[in-house]
Amino acid sequence: MAKEDFMKNVLYVVNVIYAVFGLVTAATGIWFFVQLMEFVRLRNTNHYLLDYRVYWPQVAPWLFIILGIMIMLVAFCGWCGTNRESRGMLGIYGGFLSFLILFQILSAVFVFVYVDGEDTDRFIKDTVYDGYYNTQNNRDYEKQYSWIERKLKCCGANDARDYRSWRNDLPLSCCADSKNITVCDFTDKEANERLGCAKVASAYTKIISSSVAAVSLLVALVEIVGVIIAWRLFHYFREVEHYIPEKKEGETEC
Structure with missing residues (x-):
């Protein structure tokens, strides 16, 4: 029993870590989006009337916001499942957390590959040049x-x-x-x-994106611990339910 209590306490702690990271990630995405809009407003819209491309610096903030919200929701599910000792919620938590780990890894790979590339430099450079010449x-x-x-x-x-x-x-x-x-x-x-x-704006964009992606990978490692503990508790609660005898009609606890 002490072992199961220990696992529950560990799962409480890691879910708090997930929730805090999710909140920070979503807040960073919102801050990143606001900062990016300050640059995008410098663009000469007449130059981009036929440019329907979506650049990775524009995608990254939304990726961070969605990721942060997903992490907070999954952490809440894990907290409730552990607190109620609910096998159903723990099962859902483990499944969504596994999907979330995969999503975080893929998002980080995309950020490292695409944000730190020529398209980012071109997007930032064109925007800054537009703003400079319009001054x-x-x-x-x-x-x-x-x-x-x-x-x-x-x-x-x-x-x-x-x-x-x-x-x-x-x-x-x-x-x-x-x-x-x-x-x-x-x-x-x-x-x-x-x-x-x-040069400065391009460097800051890459640093911010790469930093969030790197931290996301580290948190994904911690999330693997959450999946393992949730799986262990899921099976433990099933064993407990299996050994609880059913009450017969009219039978008291005594």
Whole structure:
């Protein structure tokens, strides 16, 4: 009996870990989606009227959100099944958890293979270049692009030299601390040493996606433990049910 109690306690703990990871994964996906939308708004829609392709940086946030929600639901099922000692719920939990492990592994493989590729670089580069060129004629785009330069600590599309062709000074968003200065010229050492926003944004996209995918693989290993324990408890509860004698009509517990 002590062994079964120990397995139940372990299953409680691992389901809490699953739920926390699921919540973090879904929150990361939502945050990633919001950040990506800040970039997508820079795109010149006239250039993409006939472009119906879906790029992996656009898919990854939704993949994380769906994965996070699935993990939380499965963890809740496992918690309830363990608490109620329900063979049915444990069976469903084990089946869905096995499917979830496979889904996580495939998702991580897809992220590693496709997000860290040329299509990602092209999508980010085209978006950043659109935003940069639109800043020359549109004040709204200039504000959005300046926000990105401050956030990512980057300058221009390729680098700070992009601004030399059409203005005499660098924008304040390229400076070290644009809140406390009123000018940022080409002699500013840090601004000239900053990377272009296309390179920085592409690197951040790959780092975030790859990090979530790597953690997902690690959690999948922990989930295998959950499947094993659920399977053991499933058979244990069947044995307990098998040895409980049925009461006859009119018979008391005494």
